[in-house]
Amino acid sequence: MTQHVSIDHQTATTAALFADSDLLDEIRSVLKRPDLGDDVLLSALASSPAARHGINHVTAMPQDRETFIRTLPVPAPRHGLEMPQHDLNPPLAVRFAPLVALWHRALQPLAPQLKRVPVPAKDR
Amino acid sequence: MKKAGPEAWSTAFRRLAMAVIALCLTTGASYMFAIVVQSDGFDWLDIIRIALMAVASFWLAWGGCIALFGILFPPEERSTGVNLPEGRTAILLPIYNEATGPVFARLEAIMKSVAALPAADRFDFFVLSDTTKDDVGEAEQRAYQQLLVRQNAGGRLFYRRREQNIGRKAGNIADFLTTSGGAYEYMLVLDADSLMDGKTILEMVRRMEADPRLGLLQSLPQIIGLSTLFGRLLQFATGLYGPYFARGLAAVQGEEGTFWGHNALIRTRAFAAACGMAPLTGKPPFGGHILSHDTVEAALLARDGWKVHLDPDLTGSYEEAPANMVDYAKRDRRWCQGNLQHSRILAAPRFRFWSRISILQGVFAYLASPIWCVFLLASLAAPLVAPPPVYFDGHSPFPVFPHPETTTALALLFGLVALLILPKLLLVARALLGGNSADFGGPVRLLISFLLEILLTSILAPIHMMFHCRSVFQVLTGADSGWPTADRDDGSLPISAAFSATWWMSIAGAGAIAFSHSYAPEMFYWLLPVALPLVVAPLLVWMTASVMLGKVTKKLGLFQVPTEAAPVEVAEDMRLALSQKAAA
Numbered sequence: 001m002t003q004h005v006s007i008d009h010q011t012a013t014t015a016a017l018f019a020d021s022d023l024l025d026e027i028r029s030v031l032k033r034p035d036l037g038d039d040v041l042l043s044a045l046a047s048s049p050a051a052r053h054g055i056n057h058v059t060a061m062p063q064d065r066e067t068f069i070r071t072l073p074v075p076a077p078r079h080g081l082e083m084p085q086h087d088l089n090p091p092l093a094v095r096f097a098p099l100v101a102l103w104h105r106a107l108q109p110l111a112p113q114l115k116r117v118p119v120p121a122k123d124r
Numbered sequence: 125m126k127k128a129g130p131e132a133w134s135t136a137f138r139r140l141a142m143a144v145i146a147l148c149l150t151t152g153a154s155y156m157f158a159i160v161v162q163s164d165g166f167d168w169l170d171i172i173r174i175a176l177m178a179v180a181s182f183w184l185a186w187g188g189c190i191a192l193f194g195i196l197f198p199p200e201e202r203s204t205g206v207n208l209p210e211g212r213t214a215i216l217l218p219i220y221n222e223a224t225g226p227v228f229a230r231l232e233a234i235m236k237s238v239a240a241l242p243a244a245d246r247f248d249f250f251v252l253s254d255t256t257k258d259d260v261g262e263a264e265q266r267a268y269q270q271l272l273v274r275q276n277a278g279g280r281l282f283y284r285r286r287e288q289n290i291g292r293k294a295g296n297i298a299d300f301l302t303t304s305g306g307a308y309e310y311m312l313v314l315d316a317d318s319l320m321d322g323k324t325i326l327e328m329v330r331r332m333e334a335d336p337r338l339g340l341l342q343s344l345p346q347i348i349g350l351s352t353l354f355g356r357l358l359q360f361a362t363g364l365y366g367p368y369f370a371r372g373l374a375a376v377q378g379e380e381g382t383f384w385g386h387n388a389l390i391r392t393r394a395f396a397a398a399c400g401m402a403p404l405t406g407k408p409p410f411g412g413h414i415l416s417h418d419t420v421e422a423a424l425l426a427r428d429g430w431k432v433h434l435d436p437d438l439t440g441s442y443e444e445a446p447a448n449m450v451d452y453a454k455r456d457r458r459w460c461q462g463n464l465q466h467s468r469i470l471a472a473p474r475f476r477f478w479s480r481i482s483i484l485q486g487v488f489a490y491l492a493s494p495i496w497c498v499f500l501l502a503s504l505a506a507p508l509v510a511p512p513p514v515y516f517d518g519h520s521p522f523p524v525f526p527h528p529e530t531t532t533a534l535a536l537l538f539g540l541v542a543l544l545i546l547p548k549l550l551l552v553a554r555a556l557l558g559g560n561s562a563d564f565g566g567p568v569r570l571l572i573s574f575l576l577e578i579l580l581t582s583i584l585a586p587i588h589m590m591f592h593c594r595s596v597f598q599v600l601t602g603a604d605s606g607w608p609t610a611d612r613d614d615g616s617l618p619i620s621a622a623f624s625a626t627w628w629m630s631i632a633g634a635g636a637i638a639f640s641h642s643y644a645p646e647m648f649y650w651l652l653p654v655a656l657p658l659v660v661a662p663l664l665v666w667m668t669a670s671v672m673l674g675k676v677t678k679k680l681g682l683f684q685v686p687t688e689a690a691p692v693e694v695a696e697d698m699r700l701a702l703s704q705k706a707a708a
Contacts, residue, residue: 031279070276073269076250076284079306081396083298086424088414088472089404095473 023065030069035077044072131200135378138197139478142189142376149185149543154178156536163529165511169502176499183492184543186485191365191547194372195554199437202331208243209329211309213389215247218296219264220254220289222316225705226698228267230319233697235275237322247325248308249281252296254289261285293385294401294417301396308392315386317444318345321694324440328389331435339394339430340422343441344370345387348687348695351675352615354668355447356683357580360573362445363685364564368551370436380478381432383425385418387441391430395421398428404468409461409599416462419486420469423479442687442695447615448669449584450625453591460490460595493592500654504636507644545578565684573682584668586654587661590629614671622666633658 024041028034048071087094157177161170215234219227231249238247251268255261268283275281286299297313305311310332312325320343328341344367347359373382399421404411414420422432446452463486470483515523552574555561564570597603633655640648640655657664667673677683687695 033279067276070278071273072278073272073283074279076248076282076304077307079304080302081305081393083302083396083400085400085402086398087402088420088469090473 026065027069027072027074030066031072031074033074033077036074040075041072044074048072132378135376138193138376142186142193145189145192146182146185149188150178150182153181153185153536153539156532156539160529160533160536161506163526164507164513167509167511169506169509173499173502173506176495176502180492180495180499181540181543183488183495184540188543188547190369190372190376191551192372193375194368194370195550197371197375199371199374199435202334202435202437207330207333209246209326209333211246211329211333212307213247213310213312213325213329214300214304214308214392215249215312215314215325216252216297216300217250217314217316217318218252218254218293219316220293221257221260222255224260224263224267225702227316228264228271229698229702229705230317232271232275232701233694234314234320234322234325235271235277235281236697237320237694238325239275239322241322241326243326245280246329247280249277250300250304251281251283252300253283253285254292254296255285256289291413292415294414294421298400301392305392305396310389311392311395312389313386315443318386319348319442319692319694319698320387321440321692324438325389328438332389332391335431337429337431338433339391339398339425339428340381340383340388340432341390341438342381342383342388342432342434343438344434344436345384345441345443346439346685346687347445348442348685348692349444350447350615351671351678352447352669353673353677354449354452355445355615356674356677357577357668358445358452359685360564360683361577361581363687364555364574365548365551367436368554370434374434374436377432377434377478377482379431379433380426380476380482381422381434382482383418383422383432385416387443394425394428394430398424398430404465408465409602410465410468414462414469415465416459416486419463419466419483423472423475423483426476426479427474440694442692448617449587449591449665450617450621450669451615453588453595453625456490456591457595457598460592461599463487463490464596464599490592490596493589494596496589497593500636500651504640504644504647504651507646548574548578560686563684563686563689565681565689569681569684573684576682580668582653583657584664586633586657587626587629587664590626590632590658590661615669616671617666617669619662619666622669623662626661626665629658629661633661 024038027041028036154174154177158170158174161173215238217227217231228251231251235249238244241247251264253261253264255264264283264285268281272278272281282304286296289295291298297311300311310329312320312328314320324343328343332338332341346366347362350356350359401414401417401420401424403413406412425432446455466483467487470480470487475483513526515525517524552570555564555570556567561567561570564573636651636655637648637659640651678688
């Protein structure tokens with residue numbers, strides 16, 4: 001519980017307090033979130049109610065530190081997926097395009113050779 | 125091309141059987157009705173009435189067949205292991221201007237249940253807020269911070285609020301997928317009023333991991349937590365009949381199953397690749413973002429070759445529902461617009477045949493009421509346009525009297541009533557003989573509850589029909605006359621709100637009775653079962669929203685459901701969390 005965490009009442013900014021400590025690495029390790037950058041963690045620490053008053057990260061017991069870490073509002077992992085937009089009511093030209101293509105492909109071998117005869121050859 | 129397996133063949137056989145049975149019943153009903161209406165001569169209005177009767181009776185027969193198939197075909201055994209899941213699951217709670225306390229109390233109960241699982245670290249929780257009201261948004265932030273601390277859930281519980289709720293719930297889920305979806309193999313989509321047991325969630329993940337082609341797994345949510353008379357009636361009906369209707373649905377849907385938008389586990393990558401929907405051209409109600417997106421998403425997954433299963437044996441899944449008829453009608457109004465909009469995507473490219481049938485079913489769920497209503501109006505008008513009887517047709521020197529068809533008319537009436545009641549009666553008989561009547565208060569209370577349920581739903585049916593007709597009319601004309609605001613926490617309604625929502629039904633019912641009395645006296649008694657409930661609709665809506673009457677039925681052991689006989693742990697945890705919040 002957070003009330004067991006040793007809190008000192010310094011008013012120094014969160015960044016100055018934690019920037020050079022091992023706490024940020026510890027947070028990444030406890031939360032299994034190596035993707036969390038320092039700036040993200042410092043921002044989470046700043047918005048944490050307990051951390052606003054600072055935490056004595058040197059003297060706090062490990063289990064208290066872990067409990068504290070588990071109350072931090074860290075952001076969700078950023079790993080987005082592509083989500084293509086499917087048109088469910090396409091116009092007829094698009095809807096029948098595969099059929100038209102199929103029709104053309106079917107006609108191709110059946111159609112006569114429509115190559116135009118060169119003019120000199122026709123004259124001969 | 126993939127060869128159809130035995131499962132696919134048996135599904136195809138069931139579909140064919142259901143279609144044949146429903147068509148035979150429809151043909152029989154239409155034929156009998158044709159005999160009845162031609163007894164006083166045949167005119168153009170009779171053709172319309174027969175057509176309407178055919179459509180409406182097919183819909184009834186279809187519903188009856190689903191219940192019958194639910195009895196005949198038990199759910200298939202799903203092979204799962206006991207291994208811990210390998211993939212990570214995101215449990216998503218999309219919210220939109222909801223009451224913050226109950227929403228976070230439910231989430232806390234689910235988190236507690238999941239925390240007791242051996243694989244608790246494989247599950248993360250996301251509150252996806254689309255809230256537009258700033259005060260509600262601030263309350264959500266505070267509740268999130270408190271829950272984070274209480275559950276020590278840093279790194280497992282996340283909250284995000286969108287500035288604009290583009291695409292509504294579908295857009296909310298899409299936003300999650302495009303920002304964090306890749307970090308999870310599965311996502312469990314909830315509603316603001318959903319509750320799920322941790323063990324059920326784990327079982328769903330195991331089933332998903334056991335079948336790599338399974339794209340979506342829908343559980344069967346049971347309705348809980350309602351205390352009004354209407355709410356208890358709804359709870360009882362869904363608790364007793366719901367599982368069998370779901371089994372019947374699952375039996376004919378096979379791999380092209382259903383998605384109800386919540387309490388379902390989804391394979392994230394499959395969903396992201398298949399279920400992005402471009403807005404439809406034109407303006408709402410038929411254009412714009414696709415509403416009631418769940419049915420369409422199930423169809424899109426099936427289109428890409430993913431299995432979509434409804435597993436009715438997945439209990440431990442709960443939801444709340446509207447506690448009174450006005451709230452029920454409000455929800456139906458939203459769903460009506462979404463389902464009617466689906467008529468534009470019925471012919472979407474590459475949809476599976478059964479997906480199109482499911483979409484059509486959704487459309488018909490709302491068109492059935494106007495069809496019955498037009499049928500009633502046509503029947504009222506029929507005597508006015510009927511030709512006078514011809515006693516001397518020129519072929520015989522003796523008068524030819526019209527042949528009375530009273531027996532056929534009564535047989536048709538009883539047949540239609542049987543279509544409505546027989547499936548329910550079979551399910552009650554099964555509960556009585558199967559020995560699980562104790563879950564519903566014992567054999568006597570179950571029987572009384574069943575009779576009361578039939579009576580009350582029959583009386584309330586015309587009111588539901590009128591609400592549906594109004595919804596369809598509003599969607600088609602783009603109108604919305606608004607709803608009375610009566611957001612009481614216990615679901616009860618003041619008489620003024622009931623009157624404000626249904627006064628027009630009283631006028632319609634009284635008008636129909638007066639018209640019938642003056643111009644179509646032969647229809648008078650036939651019309652009364654429909655028109656009388658409409659006349660007293662405000663009173664009925666108000667009374668069924670009564671918590672006191674609900675409590676009386678509870679005290680008498682009526683409309684009892686299994687979740688009352690054996691309290692649900694996750695629901696108890698939710699109540700505890702809510703009371704702690706209230707105390708704090």
